[in-house]
């Protein structure tokens with residue numbers, strides 16, 4: 001089974017430029033960039049929010065969470081609560097890594113004349 005099928009329109013995602021991976025609780029799904037915008041409008045009232053994992057917003061989150069996780073786990077800041085925060089902060093990092101290996105790695109960075117754009 002191909003993994004790079006948009007979960008919104010069920011068509012293939014051709015390159016990284018149009019790929020958005022999004023998480024909703026413990027689910028990680030690939031979408032087209034455009035479909036994700038539609039999905040956001042759709043699910044705001046029904047199924048809760050999907051938050052983008054890749055792209056610049058996701059990367060900023062990943063960097064911040066990495067700093068937080070390292071800081072909380074490597075030091076004694078806030079004690080037990082700090083350790084807990086550190087573990088929680090690892091979750092978006094894990095999603096980002098997973099997103100890269102499961103979806104992004106298999107896609108070319110950019111395809112000329114992509115029919116989906």
Ligand SMILES: [Zn+2]
Nearest residue numbers: 006009032035
């Ligand atoms: Zn789509």
